Amino acid sequence: MIDIKQFSALQKKSKNSFANQRQLMKKVMAGQTVLCPACQQPLRLQTPEQGTENSGIRCKKGCTDIQLDFV
Ligand SMILES: [Zn+2]
Known part of the structure; x- marks a missing residue:
């Protein structure tokens, strides 16, 4: 049996x-400094022009890794 309460909490x-990710993306793309919630390192926006395969927002350690779709 599915616990409905638990399920809706998960959702x-x-x-x-x-x-949160969208908000974070907006800030980084607006040029604001946003720290990774896990390691407190600044998040950086990476684009294919910078030689990375996928666009995304990542911290140095990689605990935050948000993929972006630009196309
Ligand atoms: Zn991190």
């Missing part, structure tokens, strides 16, 4: 983190 959680 809520993933929605929140998606909203």
